[in-house]
Every structure is written in structure tokens, then in C-alpha cells.
Amino acid sequence: MPVGTQGTVKALTPANLVEVGAEIILGNTYHLYLRPGHNLIEEMGGLHKFMGWDRPVLTDSGGYQVFSLGELRKITEDGVRFQSHIDGSYHVITPETSISIQESLGSDIMMCFDECPPYSADYDYVKNSLDMTTRWARRCKQSKKNDSGALFGIIQGGMYGNLRKSSAEDIIDIGFDGYAIGGLSVGETKPLMYEMVEVATPLMPDDKPRYLMGVGTPEDLVECVGRGVDMFDCVMPTRNARNGMLFTSSGRVSIKNRRYERDSGPVEEGCRCYTCINFSRAYLRHLYMAKEILSSILNTVHNVHYYISLINNIRKAIEQDSFKDFRKQFYQLRGAPVN
């Protein structure tokens, strides 16, 4: 899922998104709640109509962004009190208001309001936190209206395998339309992240979507699909695009590099995105160096197309029962060793 934090996937029109094959995008509840406000969006007919996007939208709960505010927020059993990063005004989000805001936005897939503890959190903190997350998950489910979108539960537990396990059991016990693994990609090593995924996925129902939140690199997608994950969201394709970093099957391209100054080839040979069909690396480098808006547009088109094609190819490989070969080839193309 490309990330559309403020009611737009940065630098793309909805037409661009359809063209690169996006089937669903993510909206950030925290940002939309603060600006332009969920009530305004509801008045305007909901987020889909407001932003001109008629395919599904998943909204996060606002929790992750609120907890990222550090000194600006205070957590209680009821919910979280915090100050806006825009104007310093005070706000409270509880499990009930999070669901209500997501309902106002017209979300197709809503997420439970959870606490995402920092990577540095110790065992006791994480244990207490996930117990509260479980209580909050129950409150989210209870407060949800019958006719609103799907609701996913979130498994927390930090970097502690047994806590991940008990969180998974608790959340699955409540019963949701899908399950997410939260609190990863927060600073831990890749092996530890994969280990935490491996603990959770075997416990998750086969017939419900499994969503790994905020992850990740192309390698992460391949590794975590291999461990049983279905859905991802990440700002990496869009943010890196704006910083001139392009994804290809043979690795990353930093387009500002002098070596591309007179490179008349596309970012990736054979890529069918608008950018690769029409423009050279030399042109993209020029746009980046000249700080042109079109640089962000064309780079984002390519990167989002790359990510969606990757997932489509993974899906195809699974359907053809050839995921193992796919994974091998994926690493070979980037000249990396395959485990």
C-alpha cells in the first residue's frame, strides 16, 4: 500500500496511482484528524471522494504517529492526550474516538488503536503495554458500528518472542477481520524483525489477511511474504523517490550520481512505467539536480510501480508454486548471496 499521509500519495495524482497499479492506499488518521479534520472530510463525502480515489483505503489508528510525538503526549488507560505538531493545540484520542474518526473518513479497513512501544522498551513495559493494547482492541471492536469498514487487530510484543505469542493469542481471541503485526521496523536488526514475524504468523488464521505495518525494503517484502505476510505499507518508495533514490531489480540507483549524467537508458531496462518508457536517467538526474517538481513525480511513479510489480510478481510466483525460485532469482539479480 502506497502511503497517502495527508489525503494524497505524495507527488501522485489518483490517475497516476491507477496507472502504476495501486489497488489500495493507506491514509493516516492522525494527520487527517488534525488537518483538514475528519469532520470536514466527512462533510465532503468521505476520504475517497475528497481525494478522488475510488479504490480501497486502509487507515491506521493514529496511535503510531501520536506515540512518535514523545514529550508531546501522555498515555493513560483511557487513551492518549497529545499536542498537535502543527499548532501545539491539545487533543485526546481514545480507542473509541480513533474508530469514530476512521468511520468518519469512510475507511475500508480500520486499524485498532494500539500502543507501539519504542525499540528500547524493556520487558515489563512491553508486557504492560500489550495488555493495554489488548484491552483497547476490545474497546475498538465494541465501539465499531455494524455498517462501517473492516477492522484489523494489531499484534504487539516488542522484541520478545513470548510476548509476541501471547499478544497474538489475545488479539486473535477477540476476533477481527484481519490481523496486523505492529511495532516492527523501529530500529531492530533484520534477523530480529524476521524472527518476530516468524513467531506471529504461524498463530495467525490462514483465512484472514496478515498485514506487517510500516515495512519495508523490497528484500523485506520477499522475506516476510516467505514468512506468511500478505500486506505491507511503507513510505520508502515515495520518500526515497523524492530523495532521488530509485528501486530496480538489480538494486538501488541514486539518480544524482555523476555516472548517470549522460546515461540515455531508462532507470530500468524493460520497466513498463511511464517514467521508464519516456525518460532517460540523464533527464531524471537533470530534474533532480535542478530541484524540479517533475523529479519527484517521475521518481515516485517509478518506485511505486516497482513495489507494486514486485508484489504482483510474488503473487504470481506463489500461484505457480515457484516462490522459492522467485526468491532465488530476486537475490541473484541484485548480485546478493541467497540463503
Added chain:
Amino acid sequence: MPVGTQGTVKALTPANLVEVGAEIILGNTYHLYLRPGHNLIEEMGGLHKFMGWDRPVLTDSGGYQVFSLGELRKITEDGVRFQSHIDGSYHVITPETSISIQESLGSDIMMCFDECPPYSADYDYVKNSLDMTTRWARRCKQSKKNDSGALFGIIQGGMYGNLRKSSAEDIIDIGFDGYAIGGLSVGETKPLMYEMVEVATPLMPDDKPRYLMGVGTPEDLVECVGRGVDMFDCVMPTRNARNGMLFTSSGRVSIKNRRYERDSGPVEEGCRCYTCINFSRAYLRHLYMAKEILSSILNTVHNVHYYISLINNIRKAIEQDSFKDFRKQFYQLRGAPVN
């Protein structure tokens, strides 16, 4: 002509440009000469191929931008020595190198290298300047290769009617594929600008395009077509778009205005651009307030579409011999008095 200073019309893809009906764009020789360099663009197959634009390109001579550098440039009979605004490096552009650079770019319509005197220039300065501009125009024509694009001469003469007249006579006497009026919209009043246009156009051949450089507002387009002008270029639709100022037939809309916060209507009722078909003023205001790239994209799409539709409507009115009525209605729609 939308302005594509650095090899891109800011915030638009070539596909966007085709969609809004752009038939020709302007490229800035000074900027492209400095970055990425005309030789690089030539190696990459010319400006059209480099930027993925297969319709005509008009290039300016670089003169206007060089003269705008003020203290950073020195004018002699040979040409102009100047320092780059990017890195302070020294360069010389002469009439011959200007044409040669424009030929490297693969321009469809090249402009003569001319001096554009400041608004404050006195009679003697302007007289000497236009005499040199005439000598430069001869050198431009002589140095042009037979198989390169069309070449337009530029009429100067500041705010002095008799100098405009003698410049027009001199330039037309040399003989070009089209003629431009330069050195206007540099700080003078509208009546004075229109007066200078009125002096020049009756002297210009009926069978050659007449191009008023760097102009202007929608009102300027209507007024100057009424005085015999065929072609315009201006950064106004693109630059104002990025500043949240939108053009409509009833006047300008500053999209950040609080009154549009909950306005579910399009920028302009009945407008057929991608922006007006798909998005509300409320959404455009949100994007602008949140400083999203999509704000620049959608606003630019609308404004360039507005300008091109305006010119198309003017053309239609002329063909139907109803320009006078068109002009009357144009002012009535904006609630302005018609002279």
C-alpha cells in the same frame, strides 16, 4: 506557450501538457545552456527527446535572462559576458553562440539574441541599444544553419513610440520567419504597454506570426490579440498555480482563502480540466495548506488549461468574426467595465 525553463514545465508531465491542450512550449536557452548544458542535450537527441515532448518548442535567445543578471554581466558589441547564477562561473554569449546553442537544443522556433533594456532606460540608451540589437539580429540570421528551425526577429524600442517604429522597420527589413515584440511587461503601466503594441503591430507583416514576449494576464491576452498579436508566453499560469492562485472566467481565486475550506464545488463550474472534474476547492485548499506537491500539480493543470482554453476561445471568436462580442463577455464575466 507554457514556459518550460529547465526542460520541464514546472509540475507537469508531457502527458499532462498534451491533456491540457498545449501545442507548443517555451524553453529557456540561458538555463539549459548552464544546466544540464546544450551539448549534453544535443548528445541525448535534442530537447524534444530529452524531455519527452514531441510537439514544437520555441527557445528564447538567453538574452533576457542574461540581462536580468544586473551586476553579473557586461555588454559589448560582440555579445555579453556574464557569471552563472548557479556557480559564478564566467561565460560569453554572442548572437552567433546563441543561435548555435538553440540549434543544439533542436529548437523549432529560435529567437534572435537581443538586448532588452530596463524600464528605466533613457532615450539615448534605448536608441543605441536597439541599433545594436538590429546589428545582432543580422548576425543571428547570417549564422543560422539552413536546415535548423525558424528564426524570429525581435522589435525593441523601450517605451518610445518612434524607437519602436524604427526598430520594427529595421528588423522587418532584415526579414525573419516571424516577429516578436520584446521589452514589454517590464514595469510599465498597462495603457503604455498596449500603446507600444499598437505602434508595432500595424508595421508587422500579416502573413508572419506576431509574438508578444513574456506577456501576460488573461486581460493582456485579450487586449493584445485585439491589437494584432498571435503568440504569447508567460510564467504566470504556472508560477501563480504554485502560489495557490487560480484563474477562472470570473476572476482569480486564492485557494488558501478560508472561504473555500468547505467548498465542495470545483475551481470553475463547467471547466473540463482534470482538476475541476475530480477535485473540490476544499481539497485543493487542503493540499495547499499542507504544502503537498499535488497542490502544485493540480493547480498548474487547471491554470495552463485555463490559458489554453482562453486562447482557443479567442481563436474561435475571430474565426466566427465575433471577437468584439467575445471581449465584451470576457469582461462581463469578471464583473469589470468594458471600454
